[in-house]
Amino acid sequence: MVISKSQQQKYTPDAKSTAEQISLAPPTDKNKNYLLNNNNYNEVNVNLNNIGDFYTGTKIFITGATGFVGKALVEKLLRSCIGIDAIYLLMRDKRGLCIEQRLKELLKNPVFDKIREKDPDVFQKVKAINGDVSLPNLSLSENDKNFLWENIDIVFHSAATVKFNEDLKNAVLLNTLGTKRVLELCQGMRNLKSFVHVSTAFSNSDKAHIKEHIYKPSFDINSIINCMDILPKDVVEMLSKKLLGKHPNTYTFTKALAEYIVLEYSSSIPAAVVRPSIITAAWKEPMPGWVDNMSGITGIFMECGRGTIKSIICNENYVMDIIPVDVVVNTIITACWHTVAYTSNSVRVYNCVSGGINPVTWRKFGDLTHKYVREYPSKYVQWYPGFEYRTNRFIHMIYAIMYHTIPAAILDVFLYCTRQKPIMLKISNKFYQALDAGKFFSTNEWNFDTHTLAALSVAVKNAEDGENFGMDINKGTTNFDWDPYVKNFMIGVRQYVLKDDMTSLPAAKTKLNRLYWFQKTFQVLTLYAIMKVATR
Structure with a gap:
């Protein structure tokens, strides 16, 4: 489907004040209904002042649909844009499962429970396309490539490796070259209306003030890609430090x-x-x-709730810039609509952040976490929950050895003696590495511009069905509050990650109470032992 620029509302973001930028009028009555012409479809009347209607009759292509954001994106599209014709997911065979099996497993996820209860037949709109962003031409067959060229209207690209410690060669292959390959595919799509790339607010974390525009890299991208293709891995790793510059890791750089x-x-x-x-x-x-x-911050605070993490490198007074996944998904969906309904002379960038809109500090988030992991403990709690933020790396290392490494080693000895697989030290090291990889983000803070995001928010509110795609978390205009949010977050980790339903809560509270008194007894005995040694 193709919409001519004369049929669209014109809007070009610039460096004006927020108030000027967000004073957007919705599409006027004159151009409210648009005739979308497509040789392969019947003519469809689409109301561009209605976000759901914008998606009516469209065929959508999504990469990264098996990821956290990808699952939520597919679910929201199916539930709120009921006129969608079909959704095609780029998938590859993995762990002995073919793409059809992986698609079935994906659609069993609890994220789709609401749809399953209301209209399970809608899942027939979701289809898998065999491909891989890490391979040339996305490893698409000629038939699939031609089908996508002829039929796809909208592309959401969210496939990426989110490992901070990924080696540079793989990170460039997946995050950078993979994006280029998807864009090359898009160039052949006859009916493409909009392409949305899911990036990260920390892509320019080497800067303190991050504007909503794309920054030019210090090195030629094609040269970097060619180097990754030609040079052996060990040589690439030698060049990695120079290429990254002030970037903290390969993820933000790529x-x-x-x-x-x-x-x-x-x-x-x-x-x-x-x-x-x-x-x-x-x-x-x-x-x-x-x-x-359980990757990233979710895994870290899950382990805090289980009592296995006692120390985190962090400046507790800094803003902890987190954003709920449904807000992200609504931003992605409406940004696609915004690109068509309010055209721009340049690519729009939306900093989807909370820090400048409804900030929460690491200290506040930590206090709320302590409150709710004790109120809703899991049966998998290992030690009485309680952690502290520290900026002193030496003290943190001592605590990590005392409370992370040594207990894990002792548990491994027990597992070995009982003829079980000793895995606790491996798990402990994994989370310690996650803490180490994330310390850059917990010891720095950034000033994000959100003018374009604010413009989108106003445009969404002006849309006829804008309330279905809320992406405003400003406490002054919505009921968003961090206290109930963290409560639901901790319950969600318990229920969806640890697979621990609420029926186990009474027993978990009893266990937590025992761990509390065990900890107090241990502290008293430790203090007594120290005093005895000191007096001698």
Whole structure:
């Protein structure tokens, strides 16, 4: 489907004040209904002042649909944009499962429970396409490639490796070159209306003030890609430090490169970039607290709740810029609509963040975490929950050895003696590495511009069905509050990540009470032993 620029509301973001930028009028009555012409479809009347109607009759292509954001995106599209014709997910065979089996497993996820109860037949709209962003031409067959060229209207690209410690060669292959390959595919799509690239707010974390535009990298991207292809891994790792510069890791560096590639292709492809900060559990949709991965900050605070993490490198007075996954998904969906309904001369960038809108400090989030992991403990709690933020790395290391490494080693000895597989030290080291990788983000803070995001928010509120795609978390204009959000987050981790339903809560509270008195007894005995040694 193709919409001519004369049929669209014109809007070009610039460096004006927020008030000027967000004074957007919705599409006027004159151009309210649009005739979308497509040789392969019947003519469809689409109301561009209605976000759901914008998606009516569309065929959508999504990469990264098996990820945290990808699952939530597919669910929201199916539930709120009921006129969608079909959703095609780029998937590859993995762990002995073919793409059809993986699709079935994906749709069994609890995130789709609401849809399953209301209209399970809608899942027939979701289809898998065999492909891989890490391979040339996305490893698409000729038939699949031609089908996508002829039929796809909208592309959401969220596939990426989010490992901070990924080696540079793999990170460039997946995050940068993978994005280029998706854009090359998009260039052949006859009916493409909008392409949305899911990036990260920390793609330019080497800067203190991050504007909503794409920054030019210090090195030529094509040269970097060629180096990754030609040079052996060990040579690439030697060059890694120089290439990264002030970037903390390969993830932020390669996502910044990917953004610039989107900018290069935006002259021929209607594109937008959404930059979420640290993505956490759902605020409202599809259910409060839904979360399904234990990577990053979710895994860290899960272990804090289980009592296995006692020390975190962090400046507790800094803003902790986190954003609920449903807010991110609504931003992605509406940014796609915004690109068409309010056209721009340049690619729009949306800093999807909370820090400048409704900030929460690490200290406040930590206090709320302590409150709710003790109120809703899991049966998997290992030690009485309680952690502290520290900026002194030496003290942190001592605490890590005392409370992370030594207990894990003791448990491994017990497991070995009982003929079980000793895995606790391995798990402890994994989370310690996650803490170490994340310390850059917990000991720094950034000033994010949100003018374009504010413009989108106003446009969404002006849309006829804007209330279905809420992405405003300003406490002054919505009921968003961090206290109930963290409560639902901790319950969500318990329910969806640890697979521990609320029926175990009474027993978990009894266990927590025992651990509390065990900890007090241990502290008293330790203090007594220290005093005895000191008096001698």
